[in-house]
Amino acid sequence: MLKEYRLQIICVFLIILVFLLIDSNKPKTVSSSDYETSNEKLIEVDLENVIEEVEKKTASENEKKAEQDNKTANENEKEPEQDNKTEITVYLTFDDGPSSASHEILDTLQQFNAKATFFMLEPAMRAYPDMVKRMIKEGHAVGLHGVTHDRDKFYQSEQAALNEMRTGQATLEQISGVRTHLIRSPFGSVPYLTDSFRTVLENDGFKLWDWNVDSSDWNLSADEYVQHVISQVEELVQAGGTPIILMHDRGETASHLSILLSYLQEHGYQTSVIDESAEPYNFNCYNRCYRIGK
Numbered sequence: 001m002l003k004e005y006r007l008q009i010i011c012v013f014l015i016i017l018v019f020l021l022i023d024s025n026k027p028k029t030v031s032s033s034d035y036e037t038s039n040e041k042l043i044e045v046d047l048e049n050v051i052e053e054v055e056k057k058t059a060s061e062n063e064k065k066a067e068q069d070n071k072t073a074n075e076n077e078k079e080p081e082q083d084n085k086t087e088i089t090v091y092l093t094f095d096d097g098p099s100s101a102s103h104e105i106l107d108t109l110q111q112f113n114a115k116a117t118f119f120m121l122e123p124a125m126r127a128y129p130d131m132v133k134r135m136i137k138e139g140h141a142v143g144l145h146g147v148t149h150d151r152d153k154f155y156q157s158e159q160a161a162l163n164e165m166r167t168g169q170a171t172l173e174q175i176s177g178v179r180t181h182l183i184r185s186p187f188g189s190v191p192y193l194t195d196s197f198r199t200v201l202e203n204d205g206f207k208l209w210d211w212n213v214d215s216s217d218w219n220l221s222a223d224e225y226v227q228h229v230i231s232q233v234e235e236l237v238q239a240g241g242t243p244i245i246l247m248h249d250r251g252e253t254a255s256h257l258s259i260l261l262s263y264l265q266e267h268g269y270q271t272s273v274i275d276e277s278a279e280p281y282n283f284n285c286y287n288r289c290y291r292i293g294k
């Protein structure tokens, strides 16, 4: 009896449990409008998220684009600077040659496809005629530097200076067939080359050239002269000048010339030869003389 009663209770309990389970699994009835609203909300939330995402993406893309534009603008700004640099002409000049170092100087110039102007001494031309010929053959300009390179002899009189230049001119022509009028007086035009000297030389058609960058290669060690030239070139170009570099035809200068030429090449300088038709550059002699041709 008791057993039967217990069984009944368990059955009832089980039935209740089954109902409860069914009820809990039944989907909650939501009115159609409620359902739509909640879905709309979901959609709205989703849309907001999507819009937010898109906006973020667009913003970051715009940022990237702006960065890119800036970069391009900067690059465009840099380009003309680069172009300007390629237009800067520099004149390399070597005095006192030819010498036993000329071949090394010419090899280095050739290696960098650079051109120079050589102001040569008459006895040196006679000693190294093949170097003179090679200079001309390889497109360099040739000029005269007199015969004695002796201050007392060259500047002794107008006629003495003129004769030295004429002798050099004749020897060069004899060796190479080239007749030049380019000259550089020993030690530069100031202070020795006064008005009367200039008139005499000018009347013979000579074009006198000084320099505005002194390498001091006769005085400084080989690597010091290169740095000395570079700093002067930078300063001069900054001030709008065209560098005319004085160097000497000698071994020490030749051994470090490639360092100078690498610098010039990397910074967009163009080497050029002095042209006879160009207006000569002379030191300012502050009323003690005047420029040839004026």
Ligand SMILES: [Zn+2]
Binding pocket: 095, 096, 145, 149, 186, 187
């Ligand atoms: Zn000299």
